[in-house]
Amino acid sequence: MKRVLVALILACLTLCASAALDPLLVRQLAAEDSDEKIAAIEALAKSGDPEAVALLKRLDEGTLKDEQGEDITINNRVRGKIAEAMAALRLFDREPKARLIAVKELLGNIDPGMATMLAKARDHESEPRIKALLEEAYALATIRAADPAVRLAAVKALATSGDANVRTLLLDYYWNKAAEPDLAIRRVAFASYLEVMQRIEIADLVGKVFSGLSLGSILLLAALGLAITYGVMGVINMAHGELLMIGAYTTYAMQGLFRAHLPGFVDWYVLAAVPLAFFAAAAVGILLERTVIRRLYGRPLETLLATWGLSLILIQAARVFFGAQNVEVANPAWMSGGIEVLPSIVLPLNRIVIIGFSLFVLSLVWVLMNKTRLGMFVRAVTQNRPMAGCVGVPTSRVDTLAFGLGAGIAGLGGVALSQIANVGPDMGQGYIVDSFLVVVVGGVGQLAGAVWAALGLGVIAKFLEGWTGAVIAKIAVLVFVIIFIQKRPQGLFALKGRFVES
Amino acid sequence: MQNRRNFLKVTAITAALAAAGLTSFSALAADTIKVGILHSLSGTMAISETALKETALMTIDEINAKGGVMGKKLEAVVVDPASNWPLFAEKARQLISQDKVAVVFGCWTSVSRKSVNPVFKELNGLLFYPVQYEGEELEKNVFYTGAAPNQQAIPAVEYLMSKDGGAAKRWVLLGTDYVYPRTTNKILRAFLKAKGVADADIMEEYTPFGHSDYQTIIAKIKKFAGEGKKTAVVSTINGDSNVPFYKELGNAGLKATDVPVVAFSVGEEELRGVDTKPLVGHLAAWNYFESIKNPENTAFIKLYKDWAVKQKLPNASTVVTNDPMEATYIGIHMWAQAVEKAKSTDTDKVIAAMAGQKFKAPDGFDIEMDPKNHHLHKPVFIGEVKADGQFNVVWKTKGPIKAQPWSPYIAGNDKKKDEPDTK
Numbered sequence: 056m057k058r059v060l061v062a063l064i065l066a067c068l069t070l071c072a073s074a075a076l077d078p079l080l081v082r083q084l085a086a087e088d089s090d091e092k093i094a095a096i097e098a099l100a101k102s103g104d105p106e107a108v109a110l111l112k113r114l115d116e117g118t119l120k121d122e123q124g125e126d127i128t129i130n131n132r133v134r135g136k137i138a139e140a141m142a143a144l145r146l147f148d149r150e151p152k153a154r155l156i157a158v159k160e161l162l163g164n165i166d167p168g169m170a171t172m173l174a175k176a177r178d179h180e181s182e183p184r185i186k187a188l189l190e191e192a193y194a195l196a197t198i199r200a201a202d203p204a205v206r207l208a209a210v211k212a213l214a215t216s217g218d219a220n221v222r223t224l225l226l227d228y229y230w231n232k233a234a235e236p237d238l239a240i241r242r243v244a245f246a247s248y249l250e251v252m253q254r255i256e257i258a259d260l261v262g263k264v265f266s267g268l269s270l271g272s273i274l275l276l277a278a279l280g281l282a283i284t285y286g287v288m289g290v291i292n293m294a295h296g297e298l299l300m301i302g303a304y305t306t307y308a309m310q311g312l313f314r315a316h317l318p319g320f321v322d323w324y325v326l327a328a329v330p331l332a333f334f335a336a337a338a339v340g341i342l343l344e345r346t347v348i349r350r351l352y353g354r355p356l357e358t359l360l361a362t363w364g365l366s367l368i369l370i371q372a373a374r375v376f377f378g379a380q381n382v383e384v385a386n387p388a389w390m391s392g393g394i395e396v397l398p399s400i401v402l403p404l405n406r407i408v409i410i411g412f413s414l415f416v417l418s419l420v421w422v423l424m425n426k427t428r429l430g431m432f433v434r435a436v437t438q439n440r441p442m443a444g445c446v447g448v449p450t451s452r453v454d455t456l457a458f459g460l461g462a463g464i465a466g467l468g469g470v471a472l473s474q475i476a477n478v479g480p481d482m483g484q485g486y487i488v489d490s491f492l493v494v495v496v497g498g499v500g501q502l503a504g505a506v507w508a509a510l511g512l513g514v515i516a517k518f519l520e521g522w523t524g525a526v527i528a529k530i531a532v533l534v535f536v537i538i539f540i541q542k543r544p545q546g547l548f549a550l551k552g553r554f555v556e557s
Numbered sequence: 558m559q560n561r562r563n564f565l566k567v568t569a570i571t572a573a574l575a576a577a578g579l580t581s582f583s584a585l586a587a588d589t590i591k592v593g594i595l596h597s598l599s600g601t602m603a604i605s606e607t608a609l610k611e612t613a614l615m616t617i618d619e620i621n622a623k624g625g626v627m628g629k630k631l632e633a634v635v636v637d638p639a640s641n642w643p644l645f646a647e648k649a650r651q652l653i654s655q656d657k658v659a660v661v662f663g664c665w666t667s668v669s670r671k672s673v674n675p676v677f678k679e680l681n682g683l684l685f686y687p688v689q690y691e692g693e694e695l696e697k698n699v700f701y702t703g704a705a706p707n708q709q710a711i712p713a714v715e716y717l718m719s720k721d722g723g724a725a726k727r728w729v730l731l732g733t734d735y736v737y738p739r740t741t742n743k744i745l746r747a748f749l750k751a752k753g754v755a756d757a758d759i760m761e762e763y764t765p766f767g768h769s770d771y772q773t774i775i776a777k778i779k780k781f782a783g784e785g786k787k788t789a790v791v792s793t794i795n796g797d798s799n800v801p802f803y804k805e806l807g808n809a810g811l812k813a814t815d816v817p818v819v820a821f822s823v824g825e826e827e828l829r830g831v832d833t834k835p836l837v838g839h840l841a842a843w844n845y846f847e848s849i850k851n852p853e854n855t856a857f858i859k860l861y862k863d864w865a866v867k868q869k870l871p872n873a874s875t876v877v878t879n880d881p882m883e884a885t886y887i888g889i890h891m892w893a894q895a896v897e898k899a900k901s902t903d904t905d906k907v908i909a910a911m912a913g914q915k916f917k918a919p920d921g922f923d924i925e926m927d928p929k930n931h932h933l934h935k936p937v938f939i940g941e942v943k944a945d946g947q948f949n950v951v952w953k954t955k956g957p958i959k960a961q962p963w964s965p966y967i968a969g970n971d972k973k974k975d976e977p978d979t980k
């Protein structure tokens with residue numbers, strides 16, 4: 056008898072896990088109507104029961120089933136309410152991370168009823184960053200309090216916010232005489248508004264400059280290889296975009312390889328792809344140079360046609376090997392998401408990594424060109440080919456190696472592109488014009504010119520885009536480059552010194 | 558003399574051979590009915606259109622397995638117009654006048670349809686167009702099996718305005734720069750104005766085809782949304798630009814509970830290859846989702862999955878079905894029914910027989926071709942993205958609704974006829 060009783064209790068403990076919660080409320084979660092669902096969520100959250108939290112979490116993830124065993128579906132409105140309810144419960148979580156997420160979630164939907172809870176959370180809080188956000192939340196909750204002193208404090212406290220919604224709210228507050236009769240408080244609100252606005256404007260500017268630099272770094276990666284082959288060697292290589300494509304496809308192949316054989320390290324496939332993409336593209340580059348381009352030195356028009364034909368062959372080859380459709384290259388986890396600088400500006404990690412990567416490639420090229428024997432030979436051949444030949448520089452081998460170097464760097468650019476753009480057979484076509492623009496604006500034969508031109512064009516394009524939209528911005532940049540070249544045909548930086556051909 | 562006789566002989570033999578060739582050719586042609594498939598298999602639209610080619614081939618295979626049409630097997634002629642709009646017209650002409658196809662299934666973007674329309678008109682061909690579009694057109698030679706604006710765009714915006722949709726007050730209309738997004742946004746702007754939304758609360762943005770850098774746009778949306786009032790984004794971005802757009806959206810942490818994005822050209826197929834976890838809750842409006850549960854849909858999904866495995870399509874284990882694929886499937890079946898009814902593949906006879914055709918579609922309804930206006934009566938579903946890349950239907954119409962190709966929100970449309978001019 057006793058044993059049966061114990062068994063019963065045990066069974067109840069496991070089966071009636073949610074019996075502690077009001078079963079009516081739990082059933083109500085499966086209601087068709089969102090209002091009923093939300094009422095149930097709010098009632099469950101109010102209980103503060105850890106069971107309720109677990110239940111809501113499952114509802115949010117879509118794994119909660121109703122009595123018929125069907126998934127209970129929720130919409131954005133319900134999802135928002137769940138997030139709010141969970142946030143209120145998590146404000147007192149032991150983990151600072153959870154508290155930070157909770158207060159951020161709450162900030163969007165503050166109502167005066169939360170004031171006491173927020174005050175309590177704020178007084179408990181030890182992390183300065185979360186405390187500041189709680190302060191802001193508390194101010195938002197008490198901005199319409201009956202006591203003028205509390206209102207004044209709230210309006211003052213909001214000056215430290217960086218949220219665009221707070222800015223709008225403060226401006227409305229200043230203008231709304233009916234809701235706030237006290238002119239002094241309204242003036243303080245205006246002062247706070249100016250402060251918030253200034254902060255947002257600065258953040259906006261930082262964001263624009265960042266996206267400009269990001270675009271610039273991509274242009275630089277795409278153009279740097281061309282700066283060597285076209286700028287230094289004078290070869291108009293229309294197949295340059297396809298060398299980028301080879302780099303991108305190498306990344307894709309590495310991803311497949313890692314997924315199949317090293318699933319534990321799949322996040323690091325990009326690093327493995329870097330050297331491989333360099334050598335793959337360099338090998339193709341050397342092959343092109345040895346078989347076609349070297350026979351056409353000094354005949355720019357024929358080179359142009361021949362390399363254009365090569366580019367078509369390479370595109371078709373990619374279609375044959377990888378299919379005509381784009382392939383999926385996923386960002387590794389450490390390149391997903393972003394760093395929040397202010398609520399209004401998030402810097403995406405993949406772009407930050409690419410800016411860093413372009414700096415790395417740039418320094419690599421600089422060291423190669425200025426500190427190595429090969430670099431010295433390349434510079435010598437650039438400046439005066441017959442003379443370099445006379446003093447024993449193997450010009451034809453230098454040509455091959457320099458072309459391979461340029462192609463390899465294009466391959467590196469392809470690795471970067473695979474992380475932000477689509478990878479497909481004709482992806483290179485979209486970059487060839489931009490690459491030539493960068494090299495021509497920068498000044499033929501100058502690496503420094505390419506750097507400044509890439510960053511400059513990137514920032515200009517992004518500022519214009521914010522102002523005129525993407526389509527007009529693209530046209531405007533082209534017009535700008537045409538005018539620039541008219542005024543300064545030698546580009547930003549002209550080579551100085553004695554040259555044979557000029 | 559000798560030469561001349563030889564010449565005569567040769568001519569006679571050649572003529573005889575040619576005649577034999579011709580008869581054998583026409584004998585062969587009588588055994589099969591040729592149908593053209595005109596979808597981009599490369600370029601920026603390949604991401605969306607390749608699956609439609611596969612669906613068309615699968616449906617033709619299915620019909621052939623059941624004995625074909627009028628006792629004849631269907632023979633597919635596949636061409637690749639490569640996301641190149643003028644090439645669409647060239648390939649359409651080739652299909653009709655050279656390959657002598659009875660019907661063409663094809664096109665995705667409106668610009669490609671606009672480019673082939675004159676060809677179909679001139680040669681009196683027949684085109685089945687399977688994608689949602691902007692309306693403002695009614696061609697005698699075209700059947701539209703996708704949605705008109707009142708079957709997709711307008712209900713989606715109405716949903717976002719409702720309490721459950723978040724009661725949006727400000728709107729970002731974001732699209733690729735061509736005729737479909739521009740016209741749809743024109744209709745939506747007129748609709749929003751009719752609902753009392755001020756011009757200052759609407760932002761319109763366009764990007765070129767194949768655009769891949771959405772940082773500025775996302776920053777702009779954030780800024781616009783930060784000016785108070787609930788904001789929603791209506792996206793008519795087409796093609797592979799959607800991948801970088803959604804990647805950037807996820808990275809920037811713009812959540813669906815704050816600023817929902819509803820897309821009209823993004824379905825299950827386009828979201829393959831995007832990490833959808835940060836995108837949970839963003840929306841799409843269609844007339845079909847893979848997640849809809851009914852026997853027809855289960856059979857349709859199985860048919861396609863088996864087809865993908867059989868054809869060894871890339872990533873065959875993860876293939877999905879979507880709305881334009883369903884519309885392609887309906888279109889081919891309805892055409893086959895109409896040919897059986899007309900007992901002919903003659904364009905005009907088939908057009909007459911198409912009126913009122915019914916088909917039990919994977920969306921769960923008996924779908925009907927309107928007797929007059931060449932559009933289907935379709936149900937509307939609004940879905941939210943789930944973590945696995947599928948959609949969760951959060952709103953739907955009770956049943957199929959009639960298409961309005963001439964949107965009442967564009968001035969002057971009330972005078973237009975709800976049927977194509979016959980000549």
